Amino acid sequence: MTRHVAQVLDELKADHRNLAVLLGMLDREVARLKSREDPDYELLHDIMQYMTGYPDAVHHKKEDWVYACMAAVRPAMKRDLARIEHDHAEISNLGNKLLSDIQAIESGTVMRRFDVIEDARRYLTRQRDHMNWEDEKLFPLIDSLKSELDLSEVPSRVGTMPDPVFGPSVENAFRSLFEAIRNESRAD
Ligand SMILES: [Fe+2]
Numbered sequence: 266m267t268r269h270v271a272q273v274l275d276e277l278k279a280d281h282r283n284l285a286v287l288l289g290m291l292d293r294e295v296a297r298l299k300s301r302e303d304p305d306y307e308l309l310h311d312i313m314q315y316m317t318g319y320p321d322a323v324h325h326k327k328e329d330w331v332y333a334c335m336a337a338v339r340p341a342m343k344r345d346l347a348r349i350e351h352d353h354a355e356i357s358n359l360g361n362k363l364l365s366d367i368q369a370i371e372s373g374t375v376m377r378r379f380d381v382i383e384d385a386r387r388y389l390t391r392q393r394d395h396m397n398w399e400d401e402k403l404f405p406l407i408d409s410l411k412s413e414l415d416l417s418e419v420p421s422r423v424g425t426m427p428d429p430v431f432g433p434s435v436e437n438a439f440r441s442l443f444e445a446i447r448n449e450s451r452a453d
């Protein structure tokens with residue numbers, strides 16, 4: 266049983282490391298927008314296409330399941346954990362809003378630069394605050410409860426799609442994002 270918890274926790278932490286790389290790249294493109302330079306809209310599009318796909322369908326659903334299991338063994342935590350699904354829904358809405366801003370720009374719609382920057386700022390802040398809370402408080406709690414949690418069977422509501430960028434094979438639509446990430450890690 267412990268092995269399953271450790272494995273699920275490792276997967277969640279790996280997702281966070283990957284998400285942090287993409288949030289850093291998103292931040293840099295938004296900084297360009299702020300300083301009135303042209304951002305790489307294709308890259309922005311690919312980042313947000315990824316962010317509104319795998320993390321929402323798999324990462325967040327997996328966390329919802331794990332936190333529900335935690336609340337079942339620690340009912341006192343129920344109130345705190347109830348915030349999570351709301352957080353995930355909000356992150357998904359903010360991400361989809363930013364993606365639709367970028368799609369509108371790509372299709373030639375005139376958008377106020379300030380509105381796009383503001384939508385990006387909201388998304389980045391919400392996503393980072395949420396991930397920090399999980400990294401600092403919730404993931405250590407999962408670890409401390411590992412002898413009590415039963416995560417041996419992943420329920421069907423948790424998506425099973427493989428990660429299209431960081432998974433075993435890179436999906437064609439994400440080839441250039443994958444290359445951009447590779448260049449990023451070379452530059453470090
Ligand atoms: Fe989460």
Ligand SMILES: [Fe+2]
Pocket residue numbers: 281324328396399
């Ligand atoms: Fe998370």
